[in-house]
Amino acid sequence: MFTKEQEDMIARSLLNESKKLRVFDFDDTLVKTTSFIYITNNGKKKKLTPGEYAVYKEKPEDVFDFSDFSKVQDPQEIKKITKIFRRVVQSSGGSGVHILTARAAHKPIRQYLKDIGINMSKIYVTALASNNPKDKADWIEDKIDNEGYDDVYFADDSPKNVEATKKMLRDKDVKWRVQLIKH
Numbered sequence: 001m002f003t004k005e006q007e008d009m010i011a012r013s014l015l016n017e018s019k020k021l022r023v024f025d026f027d028d029t030l031v032k033t034t035s036f037i038y039i040t041n042n043g044k045k046k047k048l049t050p051g052e053y054a055v056y057k058e059k060p061e062d063v064f065d066f067s068d069f070s071k072v073q074d075p076q077e078i079k080k081i082t083k084i085f086r087r088v089v090q091s092s093g094g095s096g097v098h099i100l101t102a103r104a105a106h107k108p109i110r111q112y113l114k115d116i117g118i119n120m121s122k123i124y125v126t127a128l129a130s131n132n133p134k135d136k137a138d139w140i141e142d143k144i145d146n147e148g149y150d151d152v153y154f155a156d157d158s159p160k161n162v163e164a165t166k167k168m169l170r171d172k173d174v175k176w177r178v179q180l181i182k183h
Contacts, residue, residue: 005148018175019096021149022088023140025156026101026109026125027069028054029181030085032076035068051183053131054158064131069103072112081155081181086118088153094122096149100136104129133164141168152176157183 008019024030027050036047039056040063048056089097099109106125114120128135136156143149152174154165162180169176 005146008148018151019147019149020092020151021140021143021153022092022097023100023152023154024081024085024098025136025158025161025181026099026103028078028157028183029155030078030082030099031072031112032078032183033068033072034074035072037068038065039063040065051157054160066104066131070105070108072108075112077116078181078183082116084155089118089123094119097123098143099123099125100139101125101127102129102131102136103127133158133160136161137164137168140165141172144172144174150174153179155179155181157181 027033027035033050036049037053038045038047041059041061085097099113101109103109104127106127109125109127110120113123113125126139128139140152140154144152150173152169153176154162155178156162156165157180159180162178166178169178
């Protein structure tokens with residue numbers, strides 16, 4: 001006896017259809033904001049932009065403050081990627097489209113997308129509340145293993161997130177494309 005997901009996967013393979021998973025990061029992929037990550041290390045404080053943080057090498061003594069990310073501060077749409085995002089949403093009806101963010105709060109992201117005219121009815125926003133690249137890769141792997149996705153696209157500005165996801169996908173029998181977003 002097959003599960004519903006297995007039946008769907010078999011039917012898709014017989015019909016040559018794929019189940020598409022389209023995953024976009026938020027900060028510095030779809031939007032630039034004035035949100036900063038504050039780091040305290042041995043009493044010294046500094047702030048990093050999301051782009052700087054994406055390539056920052058953590059030190060054991062670092063204490064992070066992500067409080068700016070509880071809202072979308074002064075958003076500037078990254079039109080080139082948002083145009084692709086809109087096209088993917090339109091062609092799929094939003095099915096299989098996800099925003100996967102290290103932020104802890106999903107509601108401000110949903111509100112921002114709604115404010116720029118993106119229909120949020122079928123788009124999922126997952127706030128991992130984690131900056132560990134493995135967490136994004138694990139989330140995508142869970143979707144492949146447990147929901148039957150066999151065609152994956154992932155866009156992120158963090159080289160660490162991109163590499164962790166590529167490493168995981170190399171061991172999967174799925175069609176995939178991982179894109180590092182550079183500005």
